[in-house]
Amino acid sequence: MTVETTLLDDVRHIIPFADAHTPLLWLRKGEGIAGVGEALRLEFRGADRIAQASAAWKQLAAASTVTDQVRMPGTGLVAFGTFAFDDDSAATSVLIVPAVIIGRRDGRSWITRIRRTDDKAMPAAPHTEPFGAEYRLTMLPGALTREAYKRAVGEAVQRIRQGDLEKVVLARDLRAHLPIESDVRRALVELALGYPECWTYAVDGMVGSSPETLVRVHRGTLDARVLAGTSERGRDADSDHESAAALLASAKDLQEHEVAVRSVITSLTPHTSALTTSESPFPLKLPNLWHLATDVSGTLSDGSGSLDLVSALHPTAAVAGTPTDAALQLIRELEPFDRERYAGPVGWIGTDGDGEWAIALRCAQVKPSGDITAYAGCGIMADSVPERELAETKMKFRPITEAFG
Numbered sequence: 001m002t003v004e005t006t007l008l009d010d011v012r013h014i015i016p017f018a019d020a021h022t023p024l025l026w027l028r029k030g031e032g033i034a035g036v037g038e039a040l041r042l043e044f045r046g047a048d049r050i051a052q053a054s055a056a057w058k059q060l061a062a063a064s065t066v067t068d069q070v071r072m073p074g075t076g077l078v079a080f081g082t083f084a085f086d087d088d089s090a091a092t093s094v095l096i097v098p099a100v101i102i103g104r105r106d107g108r109s110w111i112t113r114i115r116r117t118d119d120k121a122m123p124a125a126p127h128t129e130p131f132g133a134e135y136r137l138t139m140l141p142g143a144l145t146r147e148a149y150k151r152a153v154g155e156a157v158q159r160i161r162q163g164d165l166e167k168v169v170l171a172r173d174l175r176a177h178l179p180i181e182s183d184v185r186r187a188l189v190e191l192a193l194g195y196p197e198c199w200t201y202a203v204d205g206m207v208g209s210s211p212e213t214l215v216r217v218h219r220g221t222l223d224a225r226v227l228a229g230t231s232e233r234g235r236d237a238d239s240d241h242e243s244a245a246a247l248l249a250s251a252k253d254l255q256e257h258e259v260a261v262r263s264v265i266t267s268l269t270p271h272t273s274a275l276t277t278s279e280s281p282f283p284l285k286l287p288n289l290w291h292l293a294t295d296v297s298g299t300l301s302d303g304s305g306s307l308d309l310v311s312a313l314h315p316t317a318a319v320a321g322t323p324t325d326a327a328l329q330l331i332r333e334l335e336p337f338d339r340e341r342y343a344g345p346v347g348w349i350g351t352d353g354d355g356e357w358a359i360a361l362r363c364a365q366v367k368p369s370g371d372i373t374a375y376a377g378c379g380i381m382a383d384s385v386p387e388r389e390l391a392e393t394k395m396k397f398r399p400i401t402e403a404f405g
């Protein structure tokens with residue numbers, strides 16, 4: 001690949017540059033990257049799909065010629081990626097190198113053009129396309145109805161009480177159909193405006209707004225944000241404050257959170273020299289709910305790239321449970337659908353292995369046929385109440401049902 005990044009005059013909005021049907025996007029607080037076209041697509045499957053992707057990326061980056069005038073996160077050679085949750089998923093995991101990237105960060109805007117060695121010319125600069133017609137979809141229960149979800153939660157609680165495992169994350173699905181020709185960027189605009197603190201992403205039809213940073217790597221340092229433990233937003237200031245306070249005092253949520261933080265620390269420790277966490281979990285306020293959050297930061301000690309860390313981290317206890325193998329087994333037993341890329345890593349990697357990855361939550365997969373599946377899940381512990389977990393999935397579906405509805 002031959003890659004060139006140059007500065008652009010300020011680009012305020014990057015979403016309009018993305019393709020209407022197969023957008024590539026990574027955006028938070030108005031900053032990020034949008035990809036146009038496809039210079040290269042690499043597909044992976046199986047238990048070592050992330051390690052395969054990491055190795056393929058190192059080879060590709062080493063064989064590329066990169067001229068980068070801007071040198072910021074997201075400049076130079078970049079691939080967008082989305083990975084299946086389960087080792088046995090039917091869904092492919094992909095890295096996609098766009099032909100052109102438009103980016104914006106810290107008040108600077110840039111364009112990256114990427115040419116394959118066998119192409120004669122650099123791709124042309126993209127232009128913004130007007131948005132297509134509005135749409136309004138109704139999302140209906142999928143393979144796991146509300147009643148069936150409550151039964152699955154009840155079953156999981158029993159298994160936990162029997163001592164089979166400590167925590168399991170159970171999800172349910174919603175389905176809809178997006179008319180062919182619909183402009184997916186409309187949903188992305190809604191997500192980005194409604195959830196500016198979250199990572200709004202679109203990669204190979206996987207779209208969403210995730211609050212959970214799996215890992216970011218920048219020049220030898222890393223950071224992550226662990227989320228687990230959820231409560232509703234209040235109807236007024238007092239009840240909102242009470243809900244956050246109750247979450248911070250809830251033994252069930254604190255324990256569930258502790259399990260998730262422990263899994264991240266255990267996975268990152270072998271790769272880091274210094275790893276610190278925020279002192280105690282803090283309440284993270286989102287438009288649809290409160291989460292318990294812990295921020296983690298560290299210094300890399302072994303030259304790992306971002307995908308090496310993603311490979312070490314996935315699946316965290318925030319989206320699988322603990323112990324991991326028992327949790328994955330119970331998920332396969334109780335969820336009557338393939339999670340595909342839901343709860344898998346989604347993000348981007350750059351030339352030198354730096355990158356930003358989130359957990360694909362608050363999301364939906366849009367298939368080329370227009371079929372959409374959205375997913376939301378909850379951490380189940382010994383004292384989980386099925387009705388409450390069902391209510392929590394409704395809160396977690398809100399970003400997607402509102403963006404498409």
Ligand SMILES: C=C(O[C@@H]1C=C(C(=O)O)C=C[C@H]1O)C(=O)O
Pocket residue numbers: 169171212227228229230291318319361362375376377378379380396
């Ligand atoms: C599994 C999801 O979210 C995860 C589960 C949480 C919980 O159970 O409290 C909180 C944040 C996420 O780590 C989801 O959104 O689908």
